Amino acid sequence: MAPWWARSLRGRVTLIATAIAALVLIPVGLTGLLLSRSLMEATVFKDTTDTAERIAYEMRGGALPMGASIPVPNPSVDLIQVVGPNGQVLATSDAARNLPPLSDVRPTPGNRVISTTNCLPTECVHLSAVRVSVFADSPIVYAGRSTPELLASRTLDAIVFGQIGVLIALTGWATWLVTGRALRPVACMRAELDAVHASDLSRRVTQPPGEDEVATLARSVNGTLARLERSALQQRQFASDASHELRTPIAGLRAQLESAQLYPEDTDLESLVDSALRDTDRLEAIITDLLLLARIGSRVDTAKEVIDLSDLVLQELAVRSDKVPVEVDLAEGVLVEGVRLQLTRVLTNLLDNAQRHAEHQVHVSVSEEDGLAVLAVENDGVEIAPQDRERIFERFTRLDAARSRDAGGTGLGLAIARDVAMAHRGQIRVEDYQGGARFVLRIPAV
Helix, strand or coil, X not given: CCCHHHXXXXXXXXXXXXXXXXXXXHHHHHHHHHHHHHHHHHHHHHHHHHHHHHHHHHHHCCCCCCCCECCCCXXXXXXXXXXXXXXXXXXXXXHHCCCCCCCCCCCECCECEEEEEEECCCXXXXXXXXXXXXXXXXXXXXXXXXXXXXXXXXXXXXXXHHHHHHHHHHHHHHHHHHHHHHHHHHHHHHHHHHCCECCECCCCCCCCCCCCHHHHHHHHHHHHHHHHHHHHHHHHHHHHHHHHHHHHHHHHHHHHHHHHHHCHHHCCHHHHHHHHHHHHHHHHHHHHHHHHHHXXXXXXXXXXXXXXXXXXXXXXXXXXCCCCCEEEXXXXXXXEEECHHHHHXXXXXXXXXXXXXXXXXXXXXXXXXXXXXXXXXXXXXXXXXXXXXXXXXXXXXXXXXHHCCCCCCCCCHHHHHHHHXXXXXXXXXXXXXXXXXXXXXXXXXX
């Protein structure tokens, strides 16, 4: 089983933030510690060097007699010794009177000032050695002070690393809290999604305020749930409508066959066969359209080609025998990329629909607008009410009797046209048209 931090996004984020804080703070702390020690040591050596230089200057001027007690110019640098070439102490300050030589370091004429550290039997000191003159028997002035506590001990190290540890811990704790607060809506959404089931897709997740990633995720989840709900409703409606549409011709067939079975001597065989064939043709048409709807947008019909819409209209009209005359207004060179059989089916369905409802005329036009190929089919029949213009593209939808004088069609033609348009990254809609109906297909031109 994976550790808790690997199973939890909150734990992983906290661990990563803590590790980053440690990787940043530890080098910064070490650098700061080294710089602090260096600055502190430089300050100490500056004081000891200044004191030693001053004593050496006084000795060169004869202002400091040998054997006398050396006055301390800087109270913090209280250990002062003047040592001869043989190592004997020639003069000393009161604080260094009972101490052995502070160091055996002897500056050379070329390097007359040396700063160093040395540990005596009683204490460690920071000191500077200054050569009084360039002669070989020049005495050496040593000026020093006890090593400061922060340099002598690990107190400063403990303080710095303690602060680093506190900062790392605070970073981890703050990240844990902030991540928990940020992920709280996600946990809420998860719980609400767990409550969603197939029989009830009406539930929605709580959308937090703002425009951050979590709010965007909530909107996407709600949008997905809404689409799933619509799809489920459409599937249930489709199943109900399909069963009803299929039941009618099947029931007719059964009734005719049962009647023929019960009263064979009264049955007109030719009439029975004709009626059964009509019902069979209707069943075949419905099943064919259902299969086409299932294939649209799938990989079954992906053989796309460049198609001239005007040529497609002319080819379709050449093989039709329509009762209502069709006028055309076709622009040249309107090309689209699509599946020829599917686009032909859209045109056929729109023409069939126009022929069923036209009074005297059907008009077909092809044009190009703003990079879109536009195919429009108009008829001079009854206008479609605005509230019905979206509903007629649903499967098995029929309007009032005024638009249903002819019972032809399966009720799937416009639904097929809409799905083909969507599969070609376009749309089909009913637009305003005085004295009839106007169906317009728009898909990207090439």
